[in-house]
Amino acid sequence: RYFGAAVAAGKLGDSVYTGILDREFNSVTAENEMKWDATEPQQNQFNFTNADRIANYAAANGKLLRGHTLLWHSQQPGWAQALSGTALRNAAINHVTRVAGQYRGRIHSWDVVNEAFADGTSGGRRDSNLQRTGNDWIEAAFRAARAADPAAKLCYNDYNTDGINAKSTGIYTMVRDFKARGVPIDCVGLQSHLTNGPPGDYQANLQRFANLGVDVQITELDIPQGSNQAKAYAHVTRACLAAARCNGITAWGARDSGYWPGNGNPLLFDRSGNKKAA
Ligand code: XIL
Numbered sequence: 137r138y139f140g141a142a143v144a145a146g147k148l149g150d151s152v153y154t155g156i157l158d159r160e161f162n163s164v165t166a167e168n169e170m171k172w173d174a175t176e177p178q179q180n181q182f183n184f185t186n187a188d189r190i191a192n193y194a195a196a197n198g199k200l201l202r203g204h205t206l207l208w209h210s211q212q213p214g215w216a217q218a219l220s221g222t223a224l225r226n227a228a229i230n231h232v233t234r235v236a237g238q239y240r241g242r243i244h245s246w247d248v249v250n251e252a253f254a255d256g257t258s259g260g261r262r263d264s265n266l267q268r269t270g271n272d273w274i275e276a277a278f279r280a281a282r283a284a285d286p287a288a289k290l291c292y293n294d295y296n297t298d299g300i301n302a303k304s305t306g307i308y309t310m311v312r313d314f315k316a317r318g319v320p321i322d323c324v325g326l327q328s329h330l331t332n333g334p335p336g337d338y339q340a341n342l343q344r345f346a347n348l349g350v351d352v353q354i355t356e357l358d359i360p361q362g363s364n365q366a367k368a369y370a371h372v373t374r375a376c377l378a379a380a381r382c383n384g385i386t387a388w389g390a391r392d393s394g395y396w397p398g399n400g401n402p403l404l405f406d407r408s409g410n411k412k413a414a
Pocket of ligand 1: 167168250327356396
């Protein structure tokens, strides 16, 4: 099991920040630096400068490295936003192949696809340029990622999926289908941006995914200060420890300062870098 934080390359020169990472976490995730707009700003012109800062920090400091994210409807480069159909599908698969290949052997788990399901009661896919290339875009991405980095655990990651609801059930059904058909998938990420703390069926939801034969990871945990923060963090941690195959928790940042989207003080260390009750 690992315990991670999302990190920003620009903060790695701050010794209070890296002091927290060094002491308290054994895995890091790029908050933005491995996203499509960052790694492929022009088509087929890859830029790993900032992603490498994080990968090199991890390697130099004995941290595991979690990959986030290969394909997502958001934070796409302009050129990809302008593509559709076969041209977009081919570009997306090329992106997966090249980025997963670049970090082959160095990433313990990759968010291959992020946030592809719709909010609300439909349980279906979110509309996006990627979805409009055909419903099989997710499995095509997972197959390409497996070929490019066979050792990495391949995850599907989403939000508002922390309890048992239409959206998480849609994902559950997709994962069950992937396992039945031999589409390579190893883990499900529950982002767990828990504005109101974890839902009562949080652990049951973790466990039902685990029962499909995939690992479960809590990938972007944050809980605002007001909402019984310490108890809520304890609840999440106990649920992960109790559920079979919940093998990691990542907090969406190390300390409250600089937190996205800027307020709520939702992390484990305060603005001065002191540990909070949570
Ligand atoms: C956020 C970053 O934290 C911000 O810095 C950026 O401006 C927007 O994206 N779900 C995800 C993450 O999967 O990649 C998002 O990260 C937060 C929501």
